[in-house]
Every structure is written in structure tokens, then in C-alpha cells.
Amino acid sequence: MDNRVGEMQVFLRVVESGSFSEAARLLLMTPSTVSKLIGRVEERLGVRLLERSTRRLSLTAEGQIFYEKSLALLAELDEIERGLSQGAASAGGTVRVNASVAFGVLGLEPLLPAFWETHPNIVVDVSLSDEIVDLYLDRTDVAFRVGALQDSAMIARRIGVARRKIVAAPRYIERRGEPRTVEDLAGHNCLGFNFRRAAPVWPLREGGRIVDRVVGGPLLANNGETVRRMAVAGAGLARLGEYHVRADIAAGRLVEVLSEAVEGDEEQIHALYLGGPHLPYRVRAFLDFVCPRLTAFIMGRQTAVA
Numbered sequence: 001m002d003n004r005v006g007e008m009q010v011f012l013r014v015v016e017s018g019s020f021s022e023a024a025r026l027l028l029m030t031p032s033t034v035s036k037l038i039g040r041v042e043e044r045l046g047v048r049l050l051e052r053s054t055r056r057l058s059l060t061a062e063g064q065i066f067y068e069k070s071l072a073l074l075a076e077l078d079e080i081e082r083g084l085s086q087g088a089a090s091a092g093g094t095v096r097v098n099a100s101v102a103f104g105v106l107g108l109e110p111l112l113p114a115f116w117e118t119h120p121n122i123v124v125d126v127s128l129s130d131e132i133v134d135l136y137l138d139r140t141d142v143a144f145r146v147g148a149l150q151d152s153a154m155i156a157r158r159i160g161v162a163r164r165k166i167v168a169a170p171r172y173i174e175r176r177g178e179p180r181t182v183e184d185l186a187g188h189n190c191l192g193f194n195f196r197r198a199a200p201v202w203p204l205r206e207g208g209r210i211v212d213r214v215v216g217g218p219l220l221a222n223n224g225e226t227v228r229r230m231a232v233a234g235a236g237l238a239r240l241g242e243y244h245v246r247a248d249i250a251a252g253r254l255v256e257v258l259s260e261a262v263e264g265d266e267e268q269i270h271a272l273y274l275g276g277p278h279l280p281y282r283v284r285a286f287l288d289f290v291c292p293r294l295t296a297f298i299m300g301r302q303t304a305v306a
Contacts, residue, residue, distance in 0.1 A: 005074070005077070007041050008073065008074060009074065010023065010029075011066065011067070012070055012071060012074070014034060014057065015059065015063075015067050020057075038050065045062075047060070047062040048063070049063035049066055072279070072280070075280040076280055092119075093122060093281075094123040094124075094125050094282070095122060095123070095125065095142065096127070096139055097124060097125065097126050097127070097140070097142045097143070097144075097286070098126075098128075098129065098140045098143040098144070099127075099143070100128065100130045100223070101129065101130055101223040101225040102224045102225050102228070102244040103144055103146065103243075103244075103269070104126060104128040104144075105128070106244065107294050107297045107298070108290065108294070109126075111290050112124055114289075115286070118289065119285050119286075119289075122282050122285065122286065129222075130193070130195060131222065132145070141273060141280075141283050142283060142286065144159065144269065144271055144272075144294075145269070145270050145272055146241070146267050146269050147267045148267070148268075149268075149270060149272070155273055156270040156271070156272055157272075158268065159269040159291060159294050159298065160269050160294070160295045160298035160299060161266050161267070161268060161269065162266060162267045162268075162269050163241070163265070164239055164240065164262050164266060164267075165240065165242050165256050165259070165262060166202075166237055166238070166239050166258045166262055167237070167238055167248070167255065167257065168231060168234075168236070168237045168238070168255060169231060169253065169255075171234040172189075172231075172237075173255065178257055179237070179257055182205075182258065185202075185237070188217075188236065189217035189219075190202070190215035190217040190237050191217050191219045191221070191227045191231060191235060191236045191237065192216070192217060192219065192220050192221075193220060193221060194220035195222055200214055200215060200216060201213060201214050203265055204258070204261040204262065204265075205261050210264070210265075217237075218236065227240060228244060228245060231245075237257065241267075243297065243300070269294075269298060271287060271291055273287065
């Protein structure tokens, strides 16, 4: 009987270490043994899993699928053994989560104490960044994404819709005046973002159609929370998600402007994860707990769940 689990473990170590020699060192094997083992898997499957060059190894499309499925299957095997020995209620492990700064602070973090009351042995490893992370390379289990999704083998679970608002502090409006039309934005400070996928334009409704209006201002930031704080400080106008500025509007720290121009300006929010039907218990428990509560948060029905 062949040892397919062992082959998967070796394959994962090769991918994660980036070379046969480093994987061999970590596994206490010879590089030739590791290479022959991977070759045997490729021969059995009838596909090439790795592209080999003198500089680096890279996954083929089939290799990416095999990596993803192997990772999920081995994680599930770990969960099965842990669940049988300890019971599902006490199952643990680590769930690595990525979210944007605002979504993580306002939506996700308030849910964690209640989650740990139900699942005290699950560690939630949270990384907050508005940059897009690679779930494979960063070993991330769940990523909450705002905006259009790229084609991927990852599973997407819809959380809700983020509606955008243009806001400014009352002191800024007192000093610079309130923009009444889209054309007025040319005379205002529009706070923006500096990550690669961001363009210096705001999609705004003009004459019944959506037009990308070029804007500019004194700030470019890599996260929405910095933009929000600078807007509250009176530095300029900000275009942010409604959930992000909801509390500031209610408290009077920010006011909405040009509401008709941003009508229909919204983006989908999804939870992305690996594993499909072989989702580890710890990840499934996390998603089942936080996703419905995050949907309620986005819709404004609640800001935190006890």
C-alpha cells in the first residue's frame, strides 16, 4: 500500500520551502529521494505539479490544485484525530484570519470574546491590512475581502454589501464650504489611498450615469482607518464604507455630502477560504459563528455581539 499521506506531506514541504534540498534538510531525507518521490506522484497522476528551473520551483495549475487539496485534507485528518481523542466541543487549533483594518476593528474584533466562550481552544491569529494577501503564501485560512473577486479556486461566502459615502468633518465644511455638485470636488481636498490597486478616481453619478471623477488631496494612505481619522480631523473629504463611518455620523464628527452622487456606489464583501468540502472543524466553526453576525453588522442591525 502506498503512503499517499506521506507524499502529500513531502510535497507541501517542497512548496513551502521552495526547493528540494531545503525540504530534504527539514525532512531529514536526501534531495534525490525527495525529487524521486515528487516524480512518482507526478507519474501516477499523469500531470506535472512543479515547474523546475535553476533558480526556483513554481507550481503548475495542477500543482496549485494538488497543493490546496493536500493542505485541506491533511488539516482535516488532524481535526478528525483531535476530535476523536478530545471530543468536538474541545477541538482546537489556529485559524489565521486577514481583514481590512476598519472591517477587522469595527466588525470582527467585537465578536471574538463571544466566539471564545463557545470555542475556548481555537486560537484566532488576526492580521489587519488593506492590502490584498495571498492566502496560499501567507498560510491564511480566511480572508475578508471588500470589492470584486478575482477568478480563483478559493471558496467565497458572501457576507453583505458595503455602501460608500462621501463624508467630511463639520469644521472642514465651515472652512471650505460644502460641495454641492460633482464639479465642486475640483476645489476640495479628497483623501485617497496609495496601494497599487487604488486609482485616484471616485466613481460618481453624473447626468444619470457613473463617471470616474479624478480627485486629489494632501493624503494618500494604505488603510481606510487613517483616511477616516484625517477626515474627522478636518483634513478633507473621504469616500469610505458606510459601516466604517456610521458611528462618526451618528456622533456628529462627520457629515455626509453628495449623497445622490454616490447612489449605487457599493462593493460586495466576501469571506474567502480554502478547503471546500474538506474544511477543517476550526475554520468551519469560525465561519459559522462570525459570518451571520458580520452580515448584521454591515446592515447596521448591530455593532457588536456579546
